[in-house]
Amino acid sequence: xxxxxxxxxxxxxxxxxxxxxxxxxxxxxxxxxxxxxxxxxxxxxxxxxxxxxxxxxxxxxxxxxxxxxxxxxxxxxxxxxxxxxxxxxxxxxxxxxxxxxxxxxxxxxxxxxxxxxxxxxxxxxxxxxxxxxxxxxxxxxxxxxxxxxxxxxxxxxxxxxxxxxxxxxxxxxxxxxxxxxxxxxxxxxxxxxxxxxxxxxxxxxxxxxxxxxxxxxxxxxxxxxxxxxxxxxxxxx
Amino acid sequence: xxxxxxxxxxxxxxxxxxxxxxxxxxxxxxxxxxxxxxxxxxxxxxxxxxxxxxxxxxxxxxxxxxxxxxxxxxxxxxxxxxxxxxxxxxxxxxxxxxxxxxxxxxxxxxxxxxxxxxxxxxxxxxxxxxxxxxxxxxxxxxxxxxxxxxxxxxxxxxxxxxxxxxxxxxxxxxxxxxxxxxxxxxxxxxxxxxxxxxxxxxxxxxxxxxxxxxxxxxxxxxxxxxxxxxxxxxxxxxxxxxxxxxxxxxxxxxxxxxxxxxxxxxxxxxxxxxxxxxxxxxxxxxxxxxxxxxxxxxxxxxxxxxxxxx
Numbered sequence: 001x002x003x004x005x006x007x008x009x010x011x012x013x014x015x016x017x018x019x020x021x022x023x024x025x026x027x028x029x030x031x032x033x034x035x036x037x038x039x040x041x042x043x044x045x046x047x048x049x050x051x052x053x054x055x056x057x058x059x060x061x062x063x064x065x066x067x068x069x070x071x072x073x074x075x076x077x078x079x080x081x082x083x084x085x086x087x088x089x090x091x092x093x094x095x096x097x098x099x100x101x102x103x104x105x106x107x108x109x110x111x112x113x114x115x116x117x118x119x120x121x122x123x124x125x126x127x128x129x130x131x132x133x134x135x136x137x138x139x140x141x142x143x144x145x146x147x148x149x150x151x152x153x154x155x156x157x158x159x160x161x162x163x164x165x166x167x168x169x170x171x172x173x174x175x176x177x178x179x180x181x182x183x184x185x186x187x188x189x190x191x192x193x194x195x196x197x198x199x200x201x202x203x204x205x206x207x208x209x210x211x212x213x214x215x216x217x218x219x220x221x222x223x224x225x226x227x228x229x230x231x232x233x234x235x236x237x
Numbered sequence: 238x239x240x241x242x243x244x245x246x247x248x249x250x251x252x253x254x255x256x257x258x259x260x261x262x263x264x265x266x267x268x269x270x271x272x273x274x275x276x277x278x279x280x281x282x283x284x285x286x287x288x289x290x291x292x293x294x295x296x297x298x299x300x301x302x303x304x305x306x307x308x309x310x311x312x313x314x315x316x317x318x319x320x321x322x323x324x325x326x327x328x329x330x331x332x333x334x335x336x337x338x339x340x341x342x343x344x345x346x347x348x349x350x351x352x353x354x355x356x357x358x359x360x361x362x363x364x365x366x367x368x369x370x371x372x373x374x375x376x377x378x379x380x381x382x383x384x385x386x387x388x389x390x391x392x393x394x395x396x397x398x399x400x401x402x403x404x405x406x407x408x409x410x411x412x413x414x415x416x417x418x419x420x421x422x423x424x425x426x427x428x429x430x431x432x433x434x435x436x437x438x439x440x441x442x443x444x445x446x447x448x449x450x451x452x453x454x455x456x457x458x459x460x461x462x463x464x465x466x467x468x469x470x471x472x473x474x475x476x477x478x479x480x481x482x483x484x485x486x487x488x489x490x491x492x493x494x495x496x497x498x499x500x501x502x503x504x505x506x507x508x509x510x511x512x513x514x515x516x517x518x519x520x521x522x523x524x525x526x527x528x529x530x531x532x533x534x535x536x537x538x539x540x541x542x543x544x545x546x547x
Contacts, residue, residue: 014507
């Protein structure tokens with residue numbers, strides 16, 4: 001279905017979902033609309049709204065098909081004055097420590113070969129910018145952070161690892177992320193973040209729209225921070 | 238109030254309506270794979286039941302406290318102390334008795350509900366066990382129920398009609414035959430599939446492979462391609478049918494990841510999702526498209542059956 005701005009497209013996502021797309025030409029502009037759309041829908045507390053899943057350029061609106069249909073969702077999407085209403089809702093800012101090059105979390109050699117950067121330049125590139133959470137998914141608390149500098153862009157590994165250790169800080173294309181728990185994964189590893197991505201109450205630390213800046217810490221400091229959070233790092237000696 | 242699991246060869250999972258509201262944090266939806274059988278089990282057990290055990294294969298429970306139980310699912314046989322009781326019914330089991338459930342088809346799921354509801358602990362407002370996320374379940378770490386586990390349930394209340402026997406008429410039970418095609422509500426990237434590929438999808442048999450779990454069912458059959466080269470990750474709806482580069486469909490089920498970047502032709506309609514979920518490796522599936530309004534109407538009719546009885 002073709003629709004008016006700001007949506008570039010609206011499609012069914014099964015009998016209980018509507019997915020809306022944005023195509024503003026750049027990731028940040030899309031992201032702003034995604035966040036506004038999500039916040040506006042959640043603010044309305046529609047009785048039929050089950051959940052909203054935002055991503056880079058889309059929002060999946062998941063509804064209760066026993067109390068609403070696609071038309072109710074369309075009506076909500078066009079009637080909500082979401083652009084002005086939620087402009088001011090800024091995300092949280094997080095400053096996250098990383099022990100770069102930690103044993104067991106270290107693909108610096110591969111990254112150097114691909115990008116031509118030295119170890120110091122890689123760390124510089126990964127810490128220099130404030131990054132934005134564009135989506136949370138893949139696993140609970142896994143935040144897709146972008147955009148890292150072009151020079152640090154890495155393809156995914158040909159053979160994904162069977163197990164990436166928890167806390168691993170990894171890069172793929174112009175994205176970076178912290179693995180909240182051990183899982184398979186195809187991203188290249190830079191180090192370990194000693195702050196858990198899942199908070200004690202079970203909710204994810206990062207939310208779509210938040211911003212993140214990484215900074216480097218040494219091994220001793222990393223263990224210290226990890227201990228404060230009741231986390232054990234799998235750093236080999 | 239409790240029962241003890243005396244034998245469970247396959248993992249038993251605690252389930253309720255699912256873990257919604259936290260999908261945007263990356264938590265999977267979870268919930269019952271066969272929603273209709275689950276809801277019938279709850280309906281039979283009574284108003285207070287809001288959760289159940291999802292089991293496969295043969296299971297034996299020792300009943301430590303008398304209560305009313307209901308077990309729903311296809312092709313199962315239930316005995317209380319060796320005496321057969323019907324599936325899709327409410328029955329009483331007394332302290333000291335044993336409930337044995339056998340399934341004629343390993344891989345098909347059934348639901349065990351109790352009239353007071355089980356006293357499952359909650360993780361993020363849900364009792365669902367998600368092994369992959371190490372979340373929920375009776376130990377809250379995502380581990381399934383196993384032999385020798387003791388499972389508490391709440392004080393049995395008398396079901397709101399009356400004591401004793403109560404059975405779902407065959408005509409109201411969900412249909413599990415795969416002779417009729419599985420209906421698909423088209424959407425997502427459907428316009429990026431050529432007419433020829435869509436035709437191939439709707440006219441071919443697809444075989445359920447061994448790779449079926451609560452995350453998704455992989456099917457094999459004639460490959461279907463879309464014109465899409467690259468797609469940003471986006472929210473995946475329940476029942477979404479996605480095509481990885483090899484063109485073999487994967488139907489995304491209850492424990493699917495929340496985001497993914499494979500092209501999707503649409504999603505299995507809720508009214509056929511229970512039937513599809515009970516398919517087992519080797520079964521052959523046909524798909525057909527259905528209008529979203531009709532799909533919704535058919536689901537409401539199923540829900541109406543639940544409301545019509547008792």
